[in-house]
Amino acid sequence: MKRMVWVLALASGCVELDPEYVPEEPGPPPQMMRTKTMAGELPVVGIDSDRAGGLWIAYEKQKGGYYVNDEIILAHVDAHGAKVAEFKLSDTYAEVLGIAFDGQAVWVNYRSATVSGGIAMPYVRAIDVTSGLETARYEVEMDISDLEVDDARHELLLSSEHEGVIALDLATGTETWRMPGAQSAIALTDDGKLWLASRFWAVLELRDAQKNPIATYTEDVTDDHHVSSYRLFLAWDPTRHQVIASAENQISWLAIRGEAP
Amino acid sequence: MKALGVLLALGACTEPGGADVAVDLTGQFELTTVRTFNGEGAIAGIDTDGAGGLWVAYSAPTDYYLPDDVRLVHLDASGAKLKELAFRDEFVDVKGIAFDGRAVWMNHSGGDRADFVRKIDVTTGAVIGSFGTEVGVQDIDVFDGELRYSVAWDQVVGLDARSGGQKWRAKDYLETGGAQRGVASMEDRRVWVSTLDDRIYLLDPKGHILGAGHHTLLENSEWGVDVGMYLAWDGHFVIAATGNVISWLVPG
Numbered sequence: 001m002k003r004m005v006w007v008l009a010l011a012s013g014c015v016e017l018d019p020e021y022v023p024e025e026p027g028p029p030p031q032m033m034r035t036k037t038m039a040g041e042l043p044v045v046g047i048d049s050d051r052a053g054g055l056w057i058a059y060e061k062q063k064g065g066y067y068v069n070d071e072i073i074l075a076h077v078d079a080h081g082a083k084v085a086e087f088k089l090s091d092t093y094a095e096v097l098g099i100a101f102d103g104q105a106v107w108v109n110y111r112s113a114t115v116s117g118g119i120a121m122p123y124v125r126a127i128d129v130t131s132g133l134e135t136a137r138y139e140v141e142m143d144i145s146d147l148e149v150d151d152a153r154h155e156l157l158l159s160s161e162h163e164g165v166i167a168l169d170l171a172t173g174t175e176t177w178r179m180p181g182a183q184s185a186i187a188l189t190d191d192g193k194l195w196l197a198s199r200f201w202a203v204l205e206l207r208d209a210q211k212n213p214i215a216t217y218t219e220d221v222t223d224d225h226h227v228s229s230y231r232l233f234l235a236w237d238p239t240r241h242q243v244i245a246s247a248e249n250q251i252s253w254l255a256i257r258g259e260a261p
Numbered sequence: 262m263k264a265l266g267v268l269l270a271l272g273a274c275t276e277p278g279g280a281d282v283a284v285d286l287t288g289q290f291e292l293t294t295v296r297t298f299n300g301e302g303a304i305a306g307i308d309t310d311g312a313g314g315l316w317v318a319y320s321a322p323t324d325y326y327l328p329d330d331v332r333l334v335h336l337d338a339s340g341a342k343l344k345e346l347a348f349r350d351e352f353v354d355v356k357g358i359a360f361d362g363r364a365v366w367m368n369h370s371g372g373d374r375a376d377f378v379r380k381i382d383v384t385t386g387a388v389i390g391s392f393g394t395e396v397g398v399q400d401i402d403v404f405d406g407e408l409r410y411s412v413a414w415d416q417v418v419g420l421d422a423r424s425g426g427q428k429w430r431a432k433d434y435l436e437t438g439g440a441q442r443g444v445a446s447m448e449d450r451r452v453w454v455s456t457l458d459d460r461i462y463l464l465d466p467k468g469h470i471l472g473a474g475h476h477t478l479l480e481n482s483e484w485g486v487d488v489g490m491y492l493a494w495d496g497h498f499v500i501a502a503t504g505n506v507i508s509w510l511v512p513g
Binding site for chain 1: 375377391393395420423426
């Protein structure tokens with residue numbers, strides 16, 4: 001128990017950043033500016049806001065070789081980065097990419113899995129954050145790389161690398177709409193705007209509630225030369241009104257440069 | 262015994278926390294080997310202990326389906342072993358360690374998106390923290406509350422050691438194509454970085470190359486072969502580990 005407390009204590013905290021951090025970087029500064037950063041405790045496979053300034057984070061922990069099921073850890077950290085809850089799940093031999101919190105459950109995206117006799121279809125499942133039990137499961141399309149929940153429309157949004165954004169009714173799993181695109185990650189603001197992370201460039205696109213493009217902004221949590229190789233996840237922090245990006249196990253709160261946070 | 266004689270002879274000039282070297286470290290200069298030490302096995306990381314000694318990580322393979330054995334060894338200034346802690350690599354190779362005065366940070370980097378660092382209490386051997394890391398971290402260092410990563414493709418990243426949050430990233434100062442390895446910080450925020458050739462570079466605190474020290478630690482035929490090139494700085498010497506050999510280099 002004492003050791004666990006130590007781990008919790010030391011793995012906590014965030015860094016509030018000065019707008020201009022050193023050292024100098026070549027080229028113009030990105031239009032999206034990091035205002036706060038923290039590292040995941042382990043390799044990150046999904047994030048979402050807890051709607052109170054904190055985060056739900058999914059970690060992947062290797063437990064052995066190829067034939068051993070890895071462990072997925074759902075951790076809840078508060079606004080200061082301190083861990084307040086944790087659930088351990090199996091990855092069921094599938095790659096986990098992307099989570100979303102609906103206020104009661106964390107939805108976890110399981111990509112295609114190799115099983116006896118072939119490839120299992122990918123699925124999403126909801127884990128109740130009080131009990132840790134699965135409360136829903138829907139089969140989904142291939143190549144889903146991030147999730148988001150739309151509270152107002154009661155929808156689960158799937159970010160598909162090839163099919164754009166696909167919306168499912170949270171209660172039934174029935175598709176309600178889709179929007180073409182090729183983004184890697186998505187986040188929905190509290191006023192219905194959609195942030196989309198490009199799969200090909202270090203750019204975030206903002207769309208209005210009707211899905212019309214508003215603007216694009218360069219960022220530096222990824223690199224133009226290798227964007228497609230990043231595991232990138234987005235979330236929206238309603239308390240700071242900033243988009244949160246997780247790339248390569250580094251979690252960053254981003255504000256548009258020149259706009260006061 | 263001969264090695265011990267060399268160690269004792271050098272003892273007077275290896276006091277910890279010494280002032281920065283006075284020589285000009287801009288442009289091209291030589292890094293002369295003044296002392297070597299053969300490790301017990303393949304070295305996976307080194308750092309100074311702040312008292313003239315070293316922390317050394319050794320890694321030894323086991324069965325393919327089992328994690329490798331990792332030993333963390335504390336040597337005093339004479340090379341005598343003071344402590345040894347045993348770990349498993351959790352299926353991700355150890356590449357670089359850093360000592361912050363109370364704990365050793367151990368970097369695990371395997372390129373399969375499962376990379377992490379863990380913080381080890383050197384009194385108990387207990388793991389007291391961890392952070393997930395980006396792909397390509399080859400060596401680590403701690404300096405002034407920062408955990409610093411050397412990333413293979415010519416980047417140095419500074420993180421807050423408490424939260425793991427990124428504070429800064431220096432890049433585009435070299436083009437080794439993935440051959441950057443070691444990192445070690447000087448007292449005045451300058452940073453040494455090693456590559457898999459015959460140079461160890463010195464960066465200023467803004468991430469610009471100040472100078473390049475020439476050494477002969479690697480045979481020309483080994484350039485580009487990943488034999489490791491871990492770095493530490495003790496206030497006077499650049500300490501480099503490659504293969505199972507630790508070398509003390511004096512700049513000037």
